[in-house]
Amino acid sequence: MLTRPSTFAFALAALQSLVTALPPRSNVCNVEQPEDGSDAVPNILAAIDECGTDGQIIFGKTTYNISSVMNTYLSNVEVDVQGTLQWSTNIDHWLNTSLPVGYQNQSTVWIFGGDNVWLHGGGIGTFNGSGQVWYESIIAFFDNYPRRPHQITFGNLTNSQVTGLNFYQSQMWTMSIINSSNLLLDSITINNSDSRPGHGYPQNTDGADTLFSNNLTFTNWTVTSGDDAISCKANSTNIHIENCTFHYTNGLAMGSIAQYNNNFEIIENVTARNITFYDSTQAAYLKTWAGIPSGNNTYGPYGPYPPNAGGGGLGYIKNLTFTDFTVSNIGQGKFAPFSITQCYFANESIPNICDSSTMQISDVRWENVKGTVKNTGKDVGSFQCSGEVPCTGIEVRDVQVTSVEDGSVLGGYLCSNVSSPVGFECTGVTSQT
Ligand SMILES: *[C@@H]1O[C@H](CO)[C@@H](O)[C@H](O)[C@H]1NC(C)=O
Ligand SMILES: *[C@@H]1O[C@H](CO)[C@@H](O)[C@H](O)[C@H]1NC(C)=O
Ligand SMILES: *[C@@H]1O[C@H](CO)[C@@H](O)[C@H](O)[C@H]1NC(C)=O
Ligand SMILES: *[C@@H]1O[C@H](CO)[C@@H](O)[C@H](O)[C@H]1NC(C)=O
Ligand SMILES: *[C@@H]1O[C@H](CO)[C@@H](O)[C@H](O)[C@H]1NC(C)=O
Ligand SMILES: *[C@@H]1O[C@H](CO)[C@@H](O)[C@H](O)[C@H]1NC(C)=O
Ligand SMILES: *[C@@H]1O[C@H](CO)[C@@H](O)[C@H](O)[C@H]1NC(C)=O
Ligand SMILES: *[C@@H]1O[C@H](CO)[C@@H](O)[C@H](O)[C@H]1NC(C)=O
Ligand SMILES: *[C@@H]1O[C@H](CO)[C@@H](O)[C@H](O)[C@H]1NC(C)=O
Ligand SMILES: *[C@@H]1O[C@H](CO)[C@@H](O)[C@H](O)[C@H]1NC(C)=O
Ligand SMILES: *[C@@H]1O[C@H](CO)[C@@H](O)[C@H](O)[C@H]1NC(C)=O
Ligand SMILES: *[C@@H]1O[C@H](CO)[C@@H](O)[C@H](O)[C@H]1NC(C)=O
Secondary structure, eight states: OEOOOSSSHHHHHHHHHSSSOOOOOOOEEOOOOOTOOOOHHHHHHHHHEEEEEEEEEEEOOSSSEEEEEEEEEEEEEEEOSSSSSOOOOOOHHHHOOOOOSTTTTTTSEEEEEEEEEEEEETTTTTEEOOOHHHHSSSGSTTTTTTTTTEEEEEEEEEEEEEEEEEEEEOOSSSSESOOEEEEEEEEEEOOOOSSTTTOOTTTTOOEEEEEEEEEEEEEEEEEEEOOOSSEHHHHHEEEEEEEEEESSSSOHHHHEOOSSSTTTEEEEEEEEEEEEEEEEEEEEEEOOOOOSSSSOOSSOOOOOOOTSBBBOOOEEEEEEEEEEEEEEEETTTOOOSSSESSOOOOOOSTTTTGGGGOOOEEEEEEEEEEEEEETOOOOOOEEEEETSSSSSEEEEEEEEEEETTTTOOOOOEEEESSOBBSSSOBBOOOOOO
């Protein structure tokens, strides 16, 4: 059911708030939630049919029942989310219908594509994945359970902005950004906590994962999750992250990458500045699979290849800058705030596997990092580079981190195959894990 807004004043106010140079539009659709509480997706698709080119689509101040997958493409459209889109809790239905995204056999429930789109929530609009049912399901105990979906995939989205949206309890990764370019993602709040007391923050609920995408800017993000806050994977280039706060996450992950044997993948030109990390395992870290494929899939077809095993990828990681970080109680478990591994998930019983990657890592800088680290005696950095291609241009400057337990200053750096470290001295070798 679609209705036109009754007042001209409403449309005028919306136009005045446009941040981008979207032209005036006469084509405005209000999406209605069916009164009987059933699936709102048919109404959403009808609105997109009518207003999905040069139009405006408004989700009103209500809760929409989202019970079907969507694959949509908008052109020159403003999408205004004033209420909540809530995904239904029928796990079997989603496992049966989720849409493949084309990497690691992952899937999603909404492929949101378009050009010149402004999707905004004004700090109020919310996407609620009903993840609690997923966190309580047996599925949560398995990595990348087949067809456990991402909450949304920005796929083939170009020259667009996503602003002021809240994401709550995503089913798996909150958003994947794939084959997309020239995006600003500003003022996004993600909270993927388990609502059961004592159950913490579920894994595999990343804030955002980028693949085959170029020129993305993330600003003013707050992420609460038990996994990576933002992860730049295969062919992520020219990414900027600024003014963000992360809680309980694994921080900023560059990778994993090189999981697909003989595929050429890169990560290049990533900058992150003014990021605060509370209770994170790490701050910013790099992970490549080894040069020799190893491991085994959990569900078959069995073998040392994706989704759950692999390695042997080609390519490089180059030019990453991490500056002005504040860390608080970081470094949970075995992790150091900064790290590199080039044998992610490798079968370390294979001789020299951690020296087999040919994915060269170069020009990575961590600068101006202050705060506290859990565990006295922990090292600040752990850099395990491949013997085949030692890391070059690894730079660490102006780091002042102290132990939360006794205030002692941490200064250790473990290194393997780090060529000419800049600004720091290696104090030991990594344990290769
Ligand atoms: C959402 O819609 C589906 C499909 O119509 C229905 O089975 C489900 O009960 C609805 N959920 C709510 C909370 O009403
Ligand atoms: C999922 O698919 C299976 C196999 O086709 C079918 O038996 C089951 O009813 C479906 N479940 C739902 C909720 O659609
Ligand atoms: C992953 O996807 C590939 C290609 O579509 C398929 O051949 C393979 O069976 C899938 N593996 C799993 C574990 O789903
Ligand atoms: C994007 O467009 C390409 C080419 O049309 C298509 O193959 C792909 O499936 C689309 N979706 C995503 C998520 O990339
Ligand atoms: C990068 O994307 C922004 C939009 O976020 C755009 O303004 C800018 O022109 C793009 N840069 C290039 C080089 O295309
Ligand atoms: C981030 O938020 C601040 C404070 O609200 C605002 O001034 C700034 O413009 C935002 N950044 C972007 C890129 O919109
Ligand atoms: C750093 O980011 C926070 C938001 O996380 C913001 O409030 C603060 O003004 C920023 N400071 C600088 C110096 O950019
Ligand atoms: C980050 O925050 C600072 C301080 O509030 C502000 O000056 C700067 O413009 C912000 N950066 C972005 C990209 O929004
Ligand atoms: C990834 O980027 C590299 C370097 O630009 C390119 O050679 C490769 O084809 C890209 N891979 C895909 C799947 O787009
Ligand atoms: C590294 O990336 C930054 C940010 O994208 C860019 O300004 C700089 O020119 C790059 N450096 C090199 C050597 O490419
Ligand atoms: C990285 O930035 C440099 C400097 O701006 C630029 O020359 C290079 O093309 C960029 N790399 C990619 C993959 O966009
Ligand atoms: C992979 O796991 C399957 C199922 O457990 C097993 O049959 C197979 O031998 C394993 N392959 C390797 C190389 O470990």
